[in-house]
Amino acid sequence: MSESFLPLTDRTALVTGAGRGIGRSIAVSLAAAGATVVVMARTADQLDVTVAEIEAAGGRAIAAPCDIRDPADVGRAVAAALEVVPGVDILVNNAGNNVKAPVVPLPVAPGTAIGQPGSRPSDLALSDEEWDSVLDTHVRGSIALIRLLVPGMFDRGRGRVINIGSSSVMRASNLTTPYKVAKGAITHLTQSLAKEWAAYGVTVNAIAPGHFRTDMTKALHDSPEGQAWLKERIPMQRTGDTRELGALAVFLAGDLASFITGQVIYVDGGETL
Template sequence: MTSKLFDLTGRVALVTGSSRGIGHAIARALAEAGATVVLNSRDRLALDTAQASLADTGAPIFQSRFDVTDPDAVADAVATIEAEIGPIDILVNNAGLQRRMPLEDFPLEDWKRVLATNVDAPFIVGQAVARRMIPRGRGRIINICSVTSELGRATITPYATSKGAVKMLTKSMCAEWARYGLNINGIGPGWFRTELNKALTESEEFNAWLVQRAPMGRWGELEELGGAAVFLASDASSYVNGHILYVDGGVTAVV
């Protein structure tokens, strides 16, 4: 049956930055598809709240508190997850940081922090997990990209730069690791109502612009990312590799 292709029962999924927003929505979708989900954040209280909110899925939900930009902390966390919960079958590199400011005023330290979280972390976590997936000959890595992997926008140049880099990191991971049985793909969300986009959701000017810009004429709803995540995490995408799936209401399809 086709439905079995999307079944994640028995698989362990680590989702970084999953206490809220896009990461939390993806964690819920994977849990509802049967996966054992490991939530990640640096905030213990946020993790406790997120874990409790997923109890209704009926799936085993765990948490792992670590800084995705710290290689030693990542290595320790991955080792602990594999020893105590099970081999990581699915990794979703979602943790992200946004700062809004005209580029000419952007502080170098903030630039470095955005790139460390958005680019260094997918490399650090991806490498740590892939080193364990490769000997097993299987594994799914999903990197969260963005429409700004393709499109520039004023006041978020560091973010757009980082997401362009994540797109190419995804393709390069495929070039390196597909031969070992790993599938590495990306999801490129359009505009969704999240904490990172609070400045935009509260702007009448931006809301009017988005309605005109997006062919579907609206914001995305977080649950609309779930299907893409389950697809890329499951056997349904067995021959999909190095691909960025844009979930953006058509924004990247038009000028």
């Protein structure tokens, strides 16, 4: 495609959790639409793969390795990136993790599992460190980046914040409490900030994926039990392709989405219907 037809030419995006899975796919899609993409994750080797994929397709990407759970490390990585790019126009808060375990041990026989395939035995509860890790990855890291980058969007009179939520917040399930709490917080963060910033040219929306095969979900997707569980739940009888999420992110980041804010868009094959 000619550069003149790329909707995000001259824009810079920052995508967290971009070393693999959904984050990598969104970063690649934004770059294909013309954006310079700062890719952020803890694992530098994974970021190198993302950068190489973007550059091989003719795009531009900058690796910014850091631990999203540590605001000081996030600040260091952002400062380094801003020495290379003039500012960030599009922020995609995608970094996530999950621990499928009960909040307190359940009164079951040792080793019994009652959650999704890949869940921990139900008599082994979450540790404080695991609980903090899930909340810090999804929520604290997103807020740290918002504080660092949105003032610059205000100065330019334009910005896009795209948070990655989850369709799972629409229903309860066993052994996923910290993840649901974190994604619920992302939903309400999206709506609150969208209203707070609506007059200043910065939109805030959330993409809420259903079931997509990633490194974080492969235990569910790769087991016969998991496949049966998924087929029963999804009306379209298939799971998603991460490129579908990338295409939606490109639209929300572009000028034609300037009147869309505070929305949570479910991409789940009809599962929440």
